[in-house]
Amino acid sequence: MRPTKHDYLTLSLQAYWFAPPVALWRAVELRAASQEAYPRPLLDLGCGDGLIAGILFGPGGVDTGIDPWAEQVRKAARSGVYRWVQRADGHRLPYRSGVFATVFSNSVLEHIPDVAPVVAEAGRVLRPGGRFIFTVPSDAFHQLLFFYQSRLAAGKEASARAYAAEVDARLAHYHYHSPSEWADLLAQGGMVLEKARYYIPLAVEHLWDVMNERFGTGRRSLWGLLVSPRLRGLPHQRWLARWVVRHFSRAWRDLYEMDVPEDEKGGGLLVVARREG
Ligand SMILES: C[S@@+](CC[C@H](N)C(=O)[O-])C[C@H]1O[C@@H](n2cnc3c(N)ncnc32)[C@H](O)[C@@H]1O
Structure with missing residues (x-):
């Protein structure tokens, strides 16, 4: 199965209008993921609420989804994307x-x-x-953060490191492996790394980092208040959602279509591995 060519920027903005920087990262990620083929039966490991798989594969497009988070599993089951969704942990797949x-x-x-x-x-x-x-954030994720770079440029090395640690804590990121480290991990699991392709060019990660300050959800800000899930469905949120989709699908078009130059790294890494037989 090959995902159809979609405008992932607009689709991501529609899904994540309340968090535009998330939508930008997701859109570029989806564009990268959509370039692969996904023969079935297909398992979505850590499916979350199924929004991403829904955009990539469409209704009924995935055979099985698993996630340890009960609330996400319920949402995924309602999404119509999966034939079967189950609460399970990636450490012990029940198959x-x-x-x-x-x-x-x-x-x-x-x-x-x-x-x-x-x-x-x-x-x-x-x-x-x-x-x-x-897909994972890459081994260059820290170095490409706007506020990490600006602190380093000002000679504030400890502050740059503290900023990166704060981002890791906020996003619950535990590691950023390089392609060769992934190749070793995959080999331990009987797989061979076929492809490791960077996405999220420098300009996209810079904007993402800056926009998180402005449009970050979950922190005390006017934006956080306006888009609060407790106010979901109120008229001002419908207006905001329409504005976000219209405005950013134009403003971010060039960034969305930008590739990571051949000799550079990006903030995201798409890995394709083959099971040896
Ligand atoms: C950032 S969300 C991504 C969800 C979805 N794949 C997406 O792209 O929208 C990370 C997901 O990983 C799941 N997760 C965390 N630990 C896991 C584990 N040990 N096994 C499987 N999934 C896990 C979380 O419950 C969460 O839904």
Whole structure:
């Protein structure tokens, strides 16, 4: 199955209008992920609420979704994207070995401190020749943060490191492996790294970092108040949602379509691995 070519920027803004920087990151991520093929049966490992898989694969487009977070599993089950959704942990997938042709995992592995057993589980449930396709923030994620760079440029090394640590804590990120480190982890799980492609060019990560200060949800700000989930569905939120989609789908078009130059790293990494047989 190959995802259809969509305008992922507009679709992400519609889904995440309350958090425009999230929508920008997700849009670029989806554009990167959409360039791969996803033969079925397809497992979405760490499916969350199913919004991303819904945009990428459409209704009924995924065979199985798993996530340990009960509320997310309920939302995913209601999304109509999955044939079967189950509460489960990536450390112990409740499936027989070799049953899936593809395991997809979007923005999940960086949230798991001890990731090697999860990678091995993905390898176990794949059939020989099957592929594990995942996205993670890359080994360049810290260095490309706008406020990390600006503090370093001002000679404030400790402050730059503290800023990066604050971002990690806020996003619950535990690691940023390089392609060769992923290759080692994948080999332990019986897989071979086929491709590691950077996305999120410098300009996108800079804007993302700056916009998080302005439009970050979950912090005390006018924006946070206006888009609060407790006010969901009120008329001003419908107006805001329309404004966000209209404004940013034009303003961010060039950034959305920008690729990471060949000899540079981006803030995101798409990894494709093949199960050896
Ligand atoms: C940032 S969300 C991404 C959700 C979805 N893949 C997406 O792209 O929208 C990270 C997800 O990873 C899930 N997760 C965390 N630890 C996990 C584990 N050990 N096994 C499987 N999923 C896990 C979380 O519950 C959460 O839904």
